[in-house]
Amino acid sequence: MTTYIVRVQLSNSTPQNYTTLKNALLKAGFSKKIIAKDGSAYILPNGNYLGESDKPINEITNIVKVIALQIDKAPQILVTSQGEQGNSWIGLPRA
Numbered sequence: 001m002t003t004y005i006v007r008v009q010l011s012n013s014t015p016q017n018y019t020t021l022k023n024a025l026l027k028a029g030f031s032k033k034i035i036a037k038d039g040s041a042y043i044l045p046n047g048n049y050l051g052e053s054d055k056p057i058n059e060i061t062n063i064v065k066v067i068a069l070q071i072d073k074a075p076q077i078l079v080t081s082q083g084e085q086g087n088s089w090i091g092l093p094r095a
Helices: 015-027 057-069
Strands: 002-009 033-035 041-043 048-053 076-081
Touching (some): 015 057, 048 057, 057 076
Antiparallel strands (some): 002 048, 033 041
16 A cells, blocks of 8 residues: 555635535545554645555546546646655644
8 A cells, every 4th residue: 555645736726625625535535634653643734635545646646636627627736655754744733
């Protein structure tokens, strides 16, 4: 299983559009939480999601694209996969 961090920026960035995006991505199996090595959960910033899948990164990107295009005609999407060093963050609120 690969862990993916997904970032979506909408060109028509109303709060309602981001809520619609969040709900659609959660329904598709993505999460707004990231888990630290000690088991603590943290909430990702707006527009950021975490997913775990055996699918290749290009398939994950296309899944997000299909969802985002239903909300915005020109979304900007970045998908990265977690490497050996894991993830690092500062300032995220606890879930």
